[in-house]
């Protein structure tokens with residue numbers, strides 16, 4: 449994204465959630481976005497994913513320029529080019545695991561690539577569970593369904609908003625290992641917002657947001673280095 453600003457509201461009540469943010473996340477890499485509460489992390493993710501439209505500046509997803517697209521075009525683009533994983537798994541409780549995973553294809557009017565479907569079901573370790581309903585699965589398994597669902601359209605980018613926030617430490621680690629594998633093994637680009645230095649340490653790069661700007665970045669992060677940097681940047685929740 450290039451010089452992206454996002455202002456919510458007007459006049460004296462206006463809040464600049466992003467201020468001239470320029471950053472490129474190379475394809476096939478894993479980026480973690482960190483920052484204090486209110487620093488603009490969700491806004492960054494939403495603008496990068498075409499869920500929200502910047503007030504100014506331009507966003508490119510893969511080779512596609514999002515600026516100037518209307519809502520219909522953005523929706524179509526999101527359905528095919530973007531995968532999402534949220535803190536609350538957002539699965540459809542009345543559908544089976546397999547139906548949840550293939551739902552984005554149904555919405556996009558795309559056909560199911562059986563070989564790819566089998567590959568991602570295997571990668572997320574859900575073979576033998578595909579006929580279950582979400583309520584019959586553990587939290588970690590549900591998040592792995594969400595991850596498979598995010599991958600099914602072979603998107604340009606998978607975006608995660610605190611994807612391990614609702615999981616216990618061990619289960620979170622499994623999901624993070626899996627995210628790492630889809631980047632290293634499948635060449636998938638992943639961008640994840642997190643508060644957790646351990647989660648961020650699975651990324652290739654950590655971007656630090658403060659007050660709507662990227663104030664720092666770290667390559668080859670470790671949890672200790674991240675925690676130390678967070679302390680230095682101050683005011684973390």
Ligand SMILES: Nc1ncnc2c1ncn2[C@@H]1O[C@H](COP(=O)(O)OP(=O)(O)OP(=O)(O)O)[C@@H](O)[C@H]1O
Nearest residue numbers: 456457463465483484485486487488489490491492
């Ligand atoms: N829809 C909105 N209307 C008005 N202000 C908003 C809106 N969304 C976000 N903001 C403001 O923009 C700023 C950045 O918010 P954002 O949610 O992006 O931060 P964040 O870093 O994701 O925070 P958190 O870690 O608490 O989720 C905050 O000051 C917030 O109050």
